Amino acid sequence: MATMGRPREFDTEKALDKALDVFWRHGYEGASISELTQAMGISPPSLYAAFGNKEKLFHSALDRYAEVRKQVWTELMNEPTARKMMERLFDRVIEFYVDESNPNCCMLVKLSTAESDKVLAEHLCAKRAEAETMLVERFSKARADGELPDDVAPVDLAGYFMTVLDGLSVRASAGAKRDELHKVATLAMRGWPGK
Amino acid sequence: MATMGRPREFDTEKALDKALDVFWRHGYEGASISELTQAMGISPPSLYAAFGNKEKLFHSALDRYAEVRKQVWTELMNEPTARKMMERLFDRVIEFYVDESNPNCCMLVKLSTAESDKVLAEHLCAKRAEAETMLVERFSKARADGELPDDVAPVDLAGYFMTVLDGLSVRASAGAKRDELHKVATLAMRGWPGK
DNA sequence: GTACATCTGTAGCGCTCGTTACAGAACCTA
DNA sequence: TAGGTTCTGTAACGAGCGCTACAGATGTAC
Numbered sequence: 001m002a003t004m005g006r007p008r009e010f011d012t013e014k015a016l017d018k019a020l021d022v023f024w025r026h027g028y029e030g031a032s033i034s035e036l037t038q039a040m041g042i043s044p045p046s047l048y049a050a051f052g053n054k055e056k057l058f059h060s061a062l063d064r065y066a067e068v069r070k071q072v073w074t075e076l077m078n079e080p081t082a083r084k085m086m087e088r089l090f091d092r093v094i095e096f097y098v099d100e101s102n103p104n105c106c107m108l109v110k111l112s113t114a115e116s117d118k119v120l121a122e123h124l125c126a127k128r129a130e131a132e133t134m135l136v137e138r139f140s141k142a143r144a145d146g147e148l149p150d151d152v153a154p155v156d157l158a159g160y161f162m163t164v165l166d167g168l169s170v171r172a173s174a175g176a177k178r179d180e181l182h183k184v185a186t187l188a189m190r191g192w193p194g195k
Numbered sequence: 196m197a198t199m200g201r202p203r204e205f206d207t208e209k210a211l212d213k214a215l216d217v218f219w220r221h222g223y224e225g226a227s228i229s230e231l232t233q234a235m236g237i238s239p240p241s242l243y244a245a246f247g248n249k250e251k252l253f254h255s256a257l258d259r260y261a262e263v264r265k266q267v268w269t270e271l272m273n274e275p276t277a278r279k280m281m282e283r284l285f286d287r288v289i290e291f292y293v294d295e296s297n298p299n300c301c302m303l304v305k306l307s308t309a310e311s312d313k314v315l316a317e318h319l320c321a322k323r324a325e326a327e328t329m330l331v332e333r334f335s336k337a338r339a340d341g342e343l344p345d346d347v348a349p350v351d352l353a354g355y356f357m358t359v360l361d362g363l364s365v366r367a368s369a370g371a372k373r374d375e376l377h378k379v380a381t382l383a384m385r386g387w388p389g390k
Numbered sequence: 391g392t393a394c395a396t397c398t399g400t401a402g403c404g405c406t407c408g409t410t411a412c413a414g415a416a417c418c419t420a
Numbered sequence: 421t422a423g424g425t426t427c428t429g430t431a432a433c434g435a436g437c438g439c440t441a442c443a444g445a446t447g448t449a450c
Binding site: 198199200201202204227228229239240243248249 | 436437438439440441445446447448449
């Protein structure tokens with residue numbers, strides 16, 4: 001049999017995107033149900049029927065954010081050299097941070113420092129670790145290829161660049177312009193292992 | 196005449212320190228009056244009589260935080276070379292971030308990304324800028340002394356190291372250990388202008 | 391002692407929060 | 421058409437929020 005009962009009148013994916021935007025800007029506790037429902041264009045009972053409750057909606061939005069980011073990063077990992085990958089990653093991330101159509105920061109960075117709830121913090125931390133793992137693996141490959149020397153651990157290098165990317169998010173949310181962020185990235189690349 | 200009326204039964208400075216700790220951990224909106232009064236050991240009317248309201252209390256706590264930090268930084272600026280200063284600054288900041296007696300982050304970094312209120316954000320941004328200005332001035336002096344080459348702008352170098360320090364705060368609040376943070380600092384110093 | 395000033399805790403204000411009970415509307419099956 | 425199922429908006433629940441009116445306690449000034 002097909003779906004019974006009155007059909008849903010809104011697109012759950014589009015509604016989730018709207019919810020993601022609200023959480024991104026105001027955090028979990030800072031986002032109220034009334035603001036969420038208004039942005040999503042639905043009423044509270046529709047939200048609860050479709051997404052469970054506020055916390056489950058947040059987890060769904062967080063998964064969506066991480067999924068989109070992973071797609072972008074995965075494509076960048078295919079650059080021929082790790083160095084070229086890192087340069088392009090900086091460019092992409094900076095453009096993302098200064099894009100006026102979304103909050104000028106990484107959602108994971110912003111919320112991982114802001115939210116005190118343990119379950120939420122662990123979910124945020126896990127998604128952040130995913131990105132770092134991608135860097136570690138790419139740097140490991142670069143070392144195997146002979147692009148990186150043996151005296152620099154891939155995990156340390158990934159930790160360093162993730163730290164700079166996190167810092168860029170902080171500065172972008174404080175209003176830093178594209179040029180400033182690019183100058184930081186240029187100086188950060190001087191830490192690249194050389195001869 | 197001396198102070199008239201019933202004397203205050205608590206130490207305003209100690210109470211402010213307790214309030215600072217609560218704001219530091221939970222942010223402005225996340226800190227409730229009930230939690231603040233409990234930590235400060237006073238009742239709501241005492242808080243309002245002594246500090247005005249929640250927002251004014253926050254500004255006072257923020258000023259206190261920035262004042263303490265400025266003292267530490269000022270002493271470090273007297274290192275003979277800018278490079279030595281930066282190395283010691285990294286050490287001090289990392290020890291500060293991993294200190295278990297306070298939240299594992301920079302309050303200004305944590306709250307500048309979290310709070311959406313405009314007045315609060317501007318106050319936080321101003322205090323963050325103070326620290327960066329100290330670095331700019333120290334690097335300018337280093338350039339005049341011949342320690343730094345002319346092809347690297349002090350403002351860019353300061354922006355880079357502030358970005359790393361901000362990133363270290365993000366990682367420390369995510370649970371990074373002392374060793375990880377030190378490795379990041381070591382790699383970050385490779386961006387130091389050299390021959 | 392009396393009057394005044396200031397601090398103290400209790401108890402409550404109006405408001406918003408996350409969540410849900412309820413009734414009506416819109417679809418399916420038969 | 422009749423009955424069952426699920427979505428819809430309205431309206432309200434208890435709880436916690438920032439804040440304060442109030443009365444009592446405790447100091448100084450005269």
